[in-house]
Amino acid sequence: MLDPLYRLIEGWPVLAQDIFVLLVLLLPTFAVGVAVLAGYRPFALVRAMLWRFRWTNLLFVLLIAISVGIGVGLIAQERGLRQGTARAADPFDLIVSAPGSEITMLFAAVYLQPSDVPLLSGAVFDRIANTPDVSLAAPIAFGDSYDGYPVVGTTPEFLAHMSRDLAEGRAFLNAGEAVAGARVTVPLGASFSPAHGTGDFIEHDDAHAGHAFELVGRMQPTGSPWDRAILVPVEAVWDVHGLGTGHPPEEGDRIGPPYDPGYFPGTPAVLVAAEQLYINYALRAEFNTSETMAFFPGAVLAGLHGLMGDLRQIMSVMAILTQILVTAGVLAGLVILMRLFARRLALLRALGAPARFVFSVVWSYAAALILAGAVVGVGVGFAAAAVISRMVTARTDILVTATLGWPEFHLVGAFVSLTVLLALLPAFIALSRPVVTDLRG
Amino acid sequence: MIRIPLFALLFAVTAVWAVAQDPTAGHDQHEDHDNHDDHVAEAAGIRAIHGWTNATTGGSALVFVDIENRSDAVVTLLGAEADIAAGVELVALENVGGELRYTTIPQMPVAPGVKVVLAPNGLALRLDGLFGSHEGGHFTVDLLLDDATLSVTIEIESADAMQHSHAGHSH
Numbered sequence: 001m002l003d004p005l006y007r008l009i010e011g012w013p014v015l016a017q018d019i020f021v022l023l024v025l026l027l028p029t030f031a032v033g034v035a036v037l038a039g040y041r042p043f044a045l046v047r048a049m050l051w052r053f054r055w056t057n058l059l060f061v062l063l064i065a066i067s068v069g070i071g072v073g074l075i076a077q078e079r080g081l082r083q084g085t086a087r088a089a090d091p092f093d094l095i096v097s098a099p100g101s102e103i104t105m106l107f108a109a110v111y112l113q114p115s116d117v118p119l120l121s122g123a124v125f126d127r128i129a130n131t132p133d134v135s136l137a138a139p140i141a142f143g144d145s146y147d148g149y150p151v152v153g154t155t156p157e158f159l160a161h162m163s164r165d166l167a168e169g170r171a172f173l174n175a176g177e178a179v180a181g182a183r184v185t186v187p188l189g190a191s192f193s194p195a196h197g198t199g200d201f202i203e204h205d206d207a208h209a210g211h212a213f214e215l216v217g218r219m220q221p222t223g224s225p226w227d228r229a230i231l232v233p234v235e236a237v238w239d240v241h242g243l244g245t246g247h248p249p250e251e252g253d254r255i256g257p258p259y260d261p262g263y264f265p266g267t268p269a270v271l272v273a274a275e276q277l278y279i280n281y282a283l284r285a286e287f288n289t290s291e292t293m294a295f296f297p298g299a300v301l302a303g304l305h306g307l308m309g310d311l312r313q314i315m316s317v318m319a320i321l322t323q324i325l326v327t328a329g330v331l332a333g334l335v336i337l338m339r340l341f342a343r344r345l346a347l348l349r350a351l352g353a354p355a356r357f358v359f360s361v362v363w364s365y366a367a368a369l370i371l372a373g374a375v376v377g378v379g380v381g382f383a384a385a386a387v388i389s390r391m392v393t394a395r396t397d398i399l400v401t402a403t404l405g406w407p408e409f410h411l412v413g414a415f416v417s418l419t420v421l422l423a424l425l426p427a428f429i430a431l432s433r434p435v436v437t438d439l440r441g
Numbered sequence: 442m443i444r445i446p447l448f449a450l451l452f453a454v455t456a457v458w459a460v461a462q463d464p465t466a467g468h469d470q471h472e473d474h475d476n477h478d479d480h481v482a483e484a485a486g487i488r489a490i491h492g493w494t495n496a497t498t499g500g501s502a503l504v505f506v507d508i509e510n511r512s513d514a515v516v517t518l519l520g521a522e523a524d525i526a527a528g529v530e531l532v533a534l535e536n537v538g539g540e541l542r543y544t545t546i547p548q549m550p551v552a553p554g555v556k557v558v559l560a561p562n563g564l565a566l567r568l569d570g571l572f573g574s575h576e577g578g579h580f581t582v583d584l585l586l587d588d589a590t591l592s593v594t595i596e597i598e599s600a601d602a603m604q605h606s607h608a609g610h611s612h
Binding site (some may be wrong): 282 | 540564
């Protein structure tokens with residue numbers, strides 16, 4: 001709805017654009033306020049009226065605040081969720097896997113929601129790893145777990161890519177060591193055996209009982225489900241499943257690339273990275289073949305966010321309509337409340353107060369409730385979004401943070417302007433009442 | 442009463458004139474509509490197909506096209522030019538700390554036998570400073586390659602289109 005306005009100021013700095021739009025949205029409020037209050041100072045009278053029916057007024061303010069809070073919270077939460085999911089995918093430049101669903105692989109490799117997917121062979125991995133300009137090619141082998149934490153096989157290079165400096169301890173140096181994510185509660189030095197499978201469908205809890213890992217390090221927080229993962233050398237994952245180590249026997253028990261294609265059991269996904277963005281795109285084009293699929297998690301997320309975008313617009317409009325309806329209800333209540341002030345207002349007019357003064361008193365009273373409700377509503381919305389964000393973070397392991405942004409302020413600005421215009425109605429109605437009748441009570 | 446013969450004469454003249462026209466003339470437009478050659482452009486082993494963009498009333502637009510390298514050497518897309526815009530940049534979607542945004546890239550190499558797809562939420566040519574209406578029809582963009590320039594017809598699709606209207610058709 002604000003697109004035409006933004007097009008007019010396209011070349012301005014972003015902050016200037018946002019401030020300008022807010023001022024334009026609040027312009028009707030200022031204009032009406034100046035027009036109604038010009039020459040008068042009804043504030044003392046309004047203050048007395050607000051205090052006279054303070055509990056009723058408080059109820060009106062809370063109703064407006066809750067409706068504003070719904071809209072503010074909705075927009076802030078949606079943005080927090082969108083940014084949180086994108087932030088979680090930030091370390092994953094390019095994912096290569098067997099052809100299939102990009103979304104399925106996104107959830108498996110980035111958000112650790114594994115699915116049953118075909119494996120890339122040693123020959124394919126070798127081609128990927130030896131492609132010029134590839135600075136990182138790390139297998140990501142998921143499928144096992146320990147105490148609810150996914151156990152993922154990968155390389156020391158992947159570990160360094162996810163957490164350049166560890167929060168504590170060191171990186172794994174052999175197939176018997178592991179590094180935990182920031183939110184894994186297993187202490188350093190502890191020993192554990194992984195279970196086959198993940199989630200509620202772990203089978204054969206002692207399937208890998210003979211294989212133990214020692215936790216030697218812990219990553220820095222990533223704000224993603226990887227904070228609850230345990231990383232082990234991929235060689236260990238293959239060995240635990242009786243698939244070899246990816247290296248010929250004469251190389252002993254070393255870990256890390258290069259791998260021998262003839263001993264490489266396979267991997268569901270490979271994280272690929274290059275030094276420059278355009279090279280990553282060139283690699284994506286090169287690895288999109290009949291036997292491999294390459295995608296950018298960010299691009300897939302952008303597509304998903306685009307689908308949600310229309311829904312967001314619809315929900316924003318619904319939130320605005322809800323706010324207006326609530327305010328209209330409040331204003332209807334004010335019209336009724338004005339009957340309680342009718343005698344006082346009639347007395348004012350009988351004593352010679354201009355009709356416009358009485359008009360300004362009633363309008364200012366309604367506008368004060370609206371402004372108070374809007375301000376409190378911003379706080380309510382932010383608090384609600386913060387609480388929901390914490391719940392979503394706990395539930396999904398994706399760090400979601402709610403912040404107040406310009407879209408929320410624009411929403412509140414538009415709401416205030418619309419409703420202070422609506423607030424003219426009770427003022428007109430108050431003026432239309434017969435003075436003599438009201439004086440008689 | 443005289444009017445009737447005059448109308449009849451006018452009708453007869455019109456009918457004769459219509460029949461005298463080239464019977465295939467009315468098909469020219471239809472033929473153009475069926476002519477898909479403007480969807481395909483080739484030069485120096487590079488084939489560009491299905492160029493398109495979204496209709497917009499704003500000052501910039503993203504242009505998308507499929508680029509296939511049918512040669513046996515790497516060909517690099519260095520940028521583009523368009524008469525309808527003040528400037529054209531090659532851009533790519535980048536995830537920077539959770540913010541998904543288009544970033545300018547210097548070039549886009551296309552390996553032999555590989556097809557690079559410029560599509561929404563990925564690679565694109567960004568036209569800045571658009572001149573005139575950008576709400577329908579088509580225009581031309583010149584792709585700047587290492588050793589050649591390739592003129593591509595860009596169809597203006599609807600504002601919310603996510604692909605060329607002929608996507609999936611082979612040429």
